[in-house]
Amino acid sequence: MSKPRRLAPMVKAIVVRESGSAVEEVGEEFLDGDGGLVVDVKFSDLNYKDAMALTGRPGVVRKHPLVAGIDLVGIVAESDDERFVPGDWVMLNGAGLSETEHGGYATRARISSEYAVALPEGLTPEQAAALGTAGYTAALAVLRILSENIMPDDGPVLVTGATGGVGSTAAQLLANAGYVVYGTTGRAEELGDFLRSIGVDEVIDRSTLEEPGKPLQKALYSAVVDSVGGVTLANAIAQTRKDGVVAACGLAGSHELPATVMPFILRGVTLAGIDSVWASLDDRADAWRILARGLDLDKLDSMTTRVDLDGLHAAAEELMAGQRHGRTLVTI
Ligand SMILES: NC(=O)c1ccc[n+]([C@@H]2O[C@H](COP(=O)([O-])OP(=O)(O)OC[C@H]3O[C@@H](n4cnc5c(N)ncnc54)[C@H](OP(=O)(O)O)[C@@H]3O)[C@@H](O)[C@H]2O)c1
Structure with a gap:
C-alpha cells in the first residue's frame, strides 16, 4: 500500500488580487519566493502603504496575486543563510514585500535573507513589529x-x-x-x-x-x-x-x-x-539600534493597538480616512 501523501500546511494570508484583497487560505506552494528563509510569521503592522494596498489604491502592489504586508517579524523555520538558524527571531521591512514579493500578512513567508535582520536587542518582537x-x-x-x-x-x-x-x-x-x-x-x-x-x-x-x-x-x-x-x-x-x-x-x-x-x-x-525599502543592512542595523535605545518603550506600548488579519481591512479604511494615530500591531 502506498504511503499517504503528506499534505503541505495551509497558509492563512491576505492576498491582493486584481479584483481586490481578502483573507484566504492558500497552499504553501503559493509562496513562490526565491529566498533562503522560511519564516513562521508572528507579527506585522499597519503602515500607510499597507492601508493603500488593502484599500485598493494603486502604487504599492505591482504584481498579482500577492500577499500584502510590507513588514514581518517571525521565527525562522528553515534557513540557507548562515546568519540565521531555525528558532531565531528575524524581521524584514520593505525590500519589495507587498510590492513584488509576498509580504507579511500571512502565517508563513518564504523570503530573501539579503535585507533580513535579527530582532534588535532591547525590543520585544511585538515592539519591533509595532514600530515596523x-x-x-x-x-x-x-x-x-x-x-x-x-x-x-x-x-x-x-x-x-x-x-x-x-x-x-x-x-x-x-x-x-x-x-x-x-x-x-x-x-x-x-x-x-x-x-x-x-x-x-x-x-x-x-x-x-x-x-x-x-x-x-x-x-x-x-x-x-x-x-x-x-x-x-x-x-x-x-x-x-x-x-x-x-x-x-x-x-x-x-x-x-x-x-x-x-x-x-x-x-x-x-x-x-529617505528610502526605507532598499536601505542597506548597515543603515537598518543603525536605525534599529537607535529605536531600541532612544524610545520610551512604555509609551510605544501605550500608543499601540492590536488587530488580527480579519480586522485589518477595517483598520486600513480608518487609516486612509485619517481616523487612526500611533501604531497598529498585527497579530498573525
Ligand atoms: N520613504 C519611505 O521609505 C517611507 C517609509 C514609511 C512611510 N513612508 C510614507 O510616509 C508617509 C507617512 O507614513 P505613516 O505610516 O506615518 O502614515 P500615517 O500613520 O497615516 O501618518 C500620516 C500622518 O499625516 C497626516 N496627514 C494625512 N493626510 C494628510 C494630508 N492630506 N495633509 C497633511 N497631513 C496629512 C495625518 O496626521 P493628522 O491627521 O494628525 O494631520 C497622519 O497621522 C506616507 O506617505 C508613507 O507612504 C515612506
Whole structure:
C-alpha cells in the first residue's frame, strides 16, 4: 500500500488580487519566493502603504496575486543563510514585500535573507513589529539629520504628520535626544495632548503650512522630518534655517513638490530623501539600534493597538480616512 501523501500546511494570508484583497487560505506552494528563509510569521503592522494596498489604491502592489504586508517579524523555520538558524527571531521591512514579493500578512513567508535582520536587542518582537517600517523610516530620517551635524542647540526641528507612525516616532526620538520639536496635525484638539505626551513642544495646526508661501520665509527650523509632501514640504523647506536639513519621507498629502531652488542656493538647505525599502543592512542595523535605545518603550506600548488579519481591512479604511494615530500591531 502506498504511503499517504503528506499534505503541505495551509497558509492563512491576505492576498491582493486584481479584483481586490481578502483573507484566504492558500497552499504553501503559493509562496513562490526565491529566498533562503522560511519564516513562521508572528507579527506585522499597519503602515500607510499597507492601508493603500488593502484599500485598493494603486502604487504599492505591482504584481498579482500577492500577499500584502510590507513588514514581518517571525521565527525562522528553515534557513540557507548562515546568519540565521531555525528558532531565531528575524524581521524584514520593505525590500519589495507587498510590492513584488509576498509580504507579511500571512502565517508563513518564504523570503530573501539579503535585507533580513535579527530582532534588535532591547525590543520585544511585538515592539519591533509595532514600530515596523514607519518607526524604522523615522530612525533613518533622524540618522540623516545627525549625519549633517544638526545639534539640539541649532534650533527647533519640525515634524509634519506628527500623529502618524513616521512622525510620532521621529518626534519621540528627537525629543528624547534633546531637540525642541514642533509637530503638525490637523487634529490638534483631539490629539494635541497625545503629541505633548510624546515630547512635542509646540503643536502646529497643519493648515498653517498648506497655503502656498514665499520661496524664502522666516527661518525657523534647523531640520525637518516630513511625511506630507506637497505645499507643506515646500513651506517647510522655505522655513528651514541656514545649512539645515529636510528629510523627505512621505506623501500623505501629495507626491508633488511645488518649491523653488532659493532655500538650497541662498541658505544651503539640504533636501535628503529617505528610502526605507532598499536601505542597506548597515543603515537598518543603525536605525534599529537607535529605536531600541532612544524610545520610551512604555509609551510605544501605550500608543499601540492590536488587530488580527480579519480586522485589518477595517483598520486600513480608518487609516486612509485619517481616523487612526500611533501604531497598529498585527497579530498573525
Ligand atoms: N520613504 C519611505 O521609505 C517611507 C517609509 C514609511 C512611510 N513612508 C510614507 O510616509 C508617509 C507617512 O507614513 P505613516 O505610516 O506615518 O502614515 P500615517 O500613520 O497615516 O501618518 C500620516 C500622518 O499625516 C497626516 N496627514 C494625512 N493626510 C494628510 C494630508 N492630506 N495633509 C497633511 N497631513 C496629512 C495625518 O496626521 P493628522 O491627521 O494628525 O494631520 C497622519 O497621522 C506616507 O506617505 C508613507 O507612504 C515612506
